[in-house]
Amino acid sequence: MQVTVSDLTKVYPDGTRAINGLSFEVAPGEGVVILGHNGCGKSTLMKCLTGLERPTTGRLELDGVDLARASRRQLRPLRQRIGCVFQKFNMVGNLSVLQNVLFGLMGRRGILASHALTASRESRMAAMEALERVNLAHLAARRTDTLSGGQQQRVAIARMLMQDAEIVLADEPVASLDPKAGREVMELLWSVVRERGMTVLCVLHQIDFAREFGERLVGLKQGQLAFDLPSTAVSDDDITALYQIDSHQEADTDDRTFVPTHRTAQA
Ligand SMILES: Nc1ncnc2c1ncn2[C@@H]1O[C@H](COP(=O)(O)OP(=O)(O)OP(=O)(O)O)[C@@H](O)[C@H]1O
Numbered sequence: 001m002q003v004t005v006s007d008l009t010k011v012y013p014d015g016t017r018a019i020n021g022l023s024f025e026v027a028p029g030e031g032v033v034i035l036g037h038n039g040c041g042k043s044t045l046m047k048c049l050t051g052l053e054r055p056t057t058g059r060l061e062l063d064g065v066d067l068a069r070a071s072r073r074q075l076r077p078l079r080q081r082i083g084c085v086f087q088k089f090n091m092v093g094n095l096s097v098l099q100n101v102l103f104g105l106m107g108r109r110g111i112l113a114s115h116a117l118t119a120s121r122e123s124r125m126a127a128m129e130a131l132e133r134v135n136l137a138h139l140a141a142r143r144t145d146t147l148s149g150g151q152q153q154r155v156a157i158a159r160m161l162m163q164d165a166e167i168v169l170a171d172e173p174v175a176s177l178d179p180k181a182g183r184e185v186m187e188l189l190w191s192v193v194r195e196r197g198m199t200v201l202c203v204l205h206q207i208d209f210a211r212e213f214g215e216r217l218v219g220l221k222q223g224q225l226a227f228d229l230p231s232t233a234v235s236d237d238d239i240t241a242l243y244q245i246d247s248h249q250e251a252d253t254d255d256r257t258f259v260p261t262h263r264t265a266q267a
Helices: 042-050 072-080 097-113 121-133 149-163 179-196 207-213 236-243
Strands: 003-011 017-026 031-035 057-062 082-086 167-171 199-203 216-221 224-230
Touching: 003 042, 017 042, 017 057, 017 216, 017 224, 031 042, 031 207, 042 057, 042 082, 042 167, 042 199, 072 082, 072 097, 082 149, 097 121, 097 149, 121 149, 149 179, 167 179, 179 199, 179 207, 216 236, 224 236
Parallel strands: 031 199, 031 216, 082 167, 167 199
Antiparallel strands: 003 017, 003 057, 216 224
């Protein structure tokens, strides 16, 4: 699925300009990682793409359909093609793992087809196959909130497989996980999307993962494009400049504030 962001601006009702004239494209099957300091507009961009926020001006197109101007009839099938993996796992915790995977069918097939009690045998088998792909078939009957964070993120990936999504929007998918679980989830996510030729747009705070997994890195600073480069062409100086806080610039200082690592760029 092709993503085209053209001169996108998002101003919140209180006047905060979260995105300011942003343009870039993602080709079908491409894996792009978005980087930038806290508050630079990454989540706002993802929210505009998932329909949680409306752009103020500019265009945001998925396969040529402008999300801000599309009718509900155009949007519905489009949304079914978008798989989401978020930092907070967005599971129904008191339901089983299998049920959460079956929910992936909801957009395309409706509530009955996606409910464990009424789903077809084929659907339940497909959900088990998706769980096998993420190595969690043995936990299908478990209450989802008893799983570790890494396991829950793998359930989210299985749900996305069930949904048969064409594009993955991942907003800090490993932010809540320890380094080992985070790596496992990144490796699984990327191998699944590669197998299926899916497009990926992934927000990360971990530079090492961004360089390793992203084919292209898009750096955002104050809602604008700082760089858009193949990951091998992004230098340590590019990264340092991206996270440099200008004196006039207000920055969030929550516990997710990123400290850039200094590695030699693989130019
Ligand atoms: N609903 C809102 N109303 C007003 N301002 C908002 C709203 N949501 C976000 N903002 C502001 O928009 C700017 C961009 O926020 P956003 O969450 O997109 O940044 P981010 O790059 O995802 O940050 P982080 O890395 O901390 O998640 C920030 O200044 C934020 O305070």
